[in-house]
Amino acid sequence: LGYVGTVSAACLANEGNKIIGVDINQEKIKLINNGISPIIEKNLGSLIKDSYESGSLIATNNLNDAILSSEVSIICVGTPNLSNGDLDMTSINKVVSEISFALKEKSSFLTICIRSTIMPGSYFALKGLIEKTSGKKSNVDFALVLNPEFLREGSAIKDFYHPPYSVISGTSETGVRKIKKMLDFIKAPILEPEINVAELIKFLNNSFHALKVAFANETGRICKSMGINSHE
Numbered sequence: 001l002g003y004v005g006t007v008s009a010a011c012l013a014n015e016g017n018k019i020i021g022v023d024i025n026q027e028k029i030k031l032i033n034n035g036i037s038p039i040i041e042k043n044l045g046s047l048i049k050d051s052y053e054s055g056s057l058i059a060t061n062n063l064n065d066a067i068l069s070s071e072v073s074i075i076c077v078g079t080p081n082l083s084n085g086d087l088d089m090t091s092i093n094k095v096v097s098e099i100s101f102a103l104k105e106k107s108s109f110l111t112i113c114i115r116s117t118i119m120p121g122s123y124f125a126l127k128g129l130i131e132k133t134s135g136k137k138s139n140v141d142f143a144l145v146l147n148p149e150f151l152r153e154g155s156a157i158k159d160f161y162h163p164p165y166s167v168i169s170g171t172s173e174t175g176v177r178k179i180k181k182m183l184d185f186i187k188a189p190i191l192e193p194e195i196n197v198a199e200l201i202k203f204l205n206n207s208f209h210a211l212k213v214a215f216a217n218e219t220g221r222i223c224k225s226m227g228i229n230s231h232e
Contacts, residue, residue, distance in 0.1 A: 001021045001023040001025070001028050001032065001038065001040075001059060001076075002076060002077070002078060003039055003041075003151070003153065003156070004037065004076040004115060004116075004149050004151055004156075005021065005023075005074075005077075006021070006028075006032075006037065006038060006041075006044070006048075006074035007040055007041060007044060007151060007156045007157060007160055008074060008076060008115065008149070008160065009021045009051075009057060010037075010044055010047040010048050010051055010057065010157075011047065011055075011157060011160045011161065012182070013047075013051035013056040013057040014047050014050065014056075015185050016056065016058055017056065017182070017207060018055075019056060019057045019058075020050070020058055020059070020065075020066040020069060020070060021058070021059040021060070021228055022059070022060060022061065022062075022063050022066045022121060023059065023061065025038075026061065028059065028230070029059040029060060032048060032052065032057065032058070032059035033052070033058060033059050034052070035048060035049040035052035035053060036048065036049070039072065041153070041154070041156050041157065042154065042155070042156075042157065042206070044157060047157065051081060061217055062140055063095075063098050063099070064101075064102040064105070066102075067099055067102035067103065067106060067110065068102065068105060068106055069085050069179070070110070071108075071109075071110070071111065071178065072110075072111045072112075072178060072179070072182060073099055073110060073112050073113065074113045074115060074147075075092060075096070075099075075113065075114045075115060075116055076115045076116060076149075076185055077091040077092050077095050077096055077116055077119060078091055078110055078116070079091065079092055079116050079117050080118060087117060087118065087119050088205075089118070089122065092114070092116055092118065092122075092126070093126075093129070095113075096126050096129055096130060096143070097129065097133055097176050099112060099130070100129065100133035100134040100135060103130065103133075103134040103136055103141070103142060103179070104133075104134050104135060104136070106141075109141060109142065109143070109174065110141070110142045110143075111142070111143045111145060111172075111174070111175040111178045111179065112130070112142060112143065112144050112145070112175075113145045113146075113147050113175075113179055114144070114145070114146050114147070114148075115127070115148060115149045115166075116148075117148070117202045117203055117206055118146075118202075118203075119200075120196040120199045120200050120202060121196070121199070122199060123146060123195045123196075123198075123199055124146065124195070126144060127144045127171075130142060130144065138171070139171060139172040139174070140171070141173075142170075142175075143170055143172030143174055143175025143176075143178070144170060144171075144175065145166050145168065145169070145170035145172070145174070145175040145176055145178075145179050146167070146168070146169045146170060146195065146198040146199065147166070147167065147169075147179050148167050148198065148201065148202035148205075149181075149202075150163050150164070150202075150205060160186075161185075161186060161192055162186075162187075162188065163186065164188065165188050165189045165190070165191050166186060166188050166189070166190045166191065167191050167192075167193065167198050167201060167202075168180060168183075168190060168191070168192055168198075169192055169193055169194070169195055169197070169198035170195070171195070176192065185197045201213075
């Protein structure tokens with residue numbers, strides 16, 4: 001229930017899905033279970049309030065119960081950059097392991113959807129981790145699907161409902177179909193690229209946003225040194 005998780009939970013709950021938000025932060029859980037947004041984002045407060053009052057959104061720290069009660073588990077944990085430019089996969093490996101332990105007890109099919117930024121090669125490593133830890137078989141007992149997000153702070157809800165495209169990729173037709181159905185209210189082209197393309201596109205989008213910020217800052221410095229109005 002970080003930035004992406006809270007926005008995704010609120011928007012999906014607003015569309016009639018029953019959402020169980022999972023976090024280790026008791027304060028976030030308490031806020032959501034009182035209909036209050038734990039983060040500041042335009043229009044998010046009213047979405048959280050409405051979803052809470054309708055009973056479509058609750059929060060818990062009990063991941064096991066959430067997994068056993070769900071058809072889809074959406075992973076939105078952070079993968080920040082390390083000093084060498086790689087991504088820190090600590091949090092995502094941890095939550096995938098915890099989901100895998102819970103999956104041992106689950107009799108029905110589970111679709112695990114990753115919205116976090118991951119590097120090419122991560123998908124098959126994570127799928128192997130789930131199989132090894134849970135004892136379940138990929139595409140038979142569970143599906144792993146990539147659905148990277150492209151949300152911006154300040155316009156996250158608008159971006160959720162009106163993305164330039166939705167990227168959905170996985171090796172399970174059942175899992176991909178489930179995520180398509182979950183997002184069928186979003187009127188945007190659906191791209192279904194190869195796994196490694198879906199992994200890299202999110203990483204490159206993040207990098208391109210940083211490039212644009214750096215370019216704008218350099219433009220500002222040049223304009224300031226020459227007495228030119230940078231905004232104009």
